[in-house]
Amino acid sequence: MFVKDKSLFSTNEETERVQRRWEGFLEFKLDLSRTKDLAAGAGEFVSSVDFSVGGQVWKINCYPPGSRREKYGDHLSIYLQLVSKPPKSVKVIFEVFVMRRDGKPCLSHFYSRRCMQVYPLPDGFKEWGWHRFTTGSDLKFFYMVDGVVTLVCGVIVVGGEYEPVSSVPHSDLASHLGGLLDCTAGSDVSFVVNGETFPAHRAVLAARSPVFKAQLLGSMADAKMPSITLHDMDPAAFKVLLRFMYTDSLPGDDELGFPPSALHCAEMYNCPELKRNCIAFVAKEENVKKTLLTDWFLLLVQKILSIIAELRKKLGV
Known part of the structure; x- marks a missing residue:
């Protein structure tokens, strides 16, 4: 046999x-x-x-x-x-x-x-x-x-008049996890950001971030809480963060609100390289007027006064 x-x-x-x-x-x-x-x-x-x-x-x-x-x-x-x-x-x-x-x-x-x-x-x-x-x-x-x-x-x-059928298909893991985030099926934790609620999955976030792993699966009090409130965080920025955690991809600049949201996060969480990139983006000739004259940029300047000085330095004025 x-x-x-x-x-x-x-x-x-x-x-x-x-x-x-x-x-x-x-x-x-x-x-x-x-x-x-x-x-x-x-x-x-x-x-x-x-x-x-x-x-x-x-x-x-x-x-x-x-x-x-x-x-x-x-x-x-x-x-x-x-x-x-x-x-x-x-x-x-x-x-x-x-x-x-x-x-x-x-x-x-x-x-x-x-x-x-x-x-x-x-x-x-x-x-x-x-x-x-x-x-x-x-x-x-x-x-x-x-x-x-x-x-x-x-x-x-x-030889032969055919192509092989065993080619490896493109990975669709990101789309599947993104769909899981959209439909909230099986979610076991939620985040409240400025009154807006975002359902999520502990296992996914813990696998993607050591900070979330310690927060959601460790000995911290949040590990046992079904809902976690986050302070000093913009809902739009957190939504982008969640999407990145599930799909490893970022939306386009128009969807992201770049650079104001990113600039705020860079200042708040002390990310100098991200802040330099945001300032450089705003300082570009094609972006100066449509950025500086918006209401959300004026609100951002009120929170981060140093932005004006750094922009003037970048623009040479």
Whole structure:
């Protein structure tokens, strides 16, 4: 019987746009101590898990100790089968080699084989490979470890009128967490900022910030409170902070209210680099008039008097 450890299958699939070549390998473990039971039935075989290479699905079929229908006796028969729809005009290389007891591949001609086939196969053929790959007695004597022999099977697909289907999709983690924040499902804590309430999730905030971790999961009193009131914080700025914690992204300048909200936070929390960037933003020719003449900037100046002096210095007036 075969011991098929699915976790051992690893795809080493590469797309070379010029050569159009894809590769995949499968580690196959054969329990030779039970091959007699399997061989009792004519044509009995064991298949590997399905695996994808070159946009197609394949599997390996083994007949230990040999295919009875071919009457190859003690010889191990091993074949490659295409499970999905046959591609148009591609070359497929099938290779198999035995792993030695020290964990290294055996590259001897008797225990390492390679052959090529062109698809689609002739009518009546579903699999191809070797009727007499090697003898079961040799495998038991030289390569068996605790009753098991390890075979490595490789499939190389060259050409074809298709693209591989196993490309990795873009991560949508940020959109999922952002949706969680929007719908407030499962929220277990809320923040009150200047009368506005923001539901959130302790686990997410604790994972993203050591400050929130200490506040929400540590020994502080806030860890047991369902609602936390924050002082000296602008609701719009806190909303942006929460969005960043969940999605690792910031809104555009028009949504952020940059630089007034950011400038206020930079002054309040002693962030000199952020403050310099905000002052530089306001001092740009295209931003001076539309920033200095707004009501919210006048209110900000009343809270932070030093802004006028720093702006004059930046503007050279």
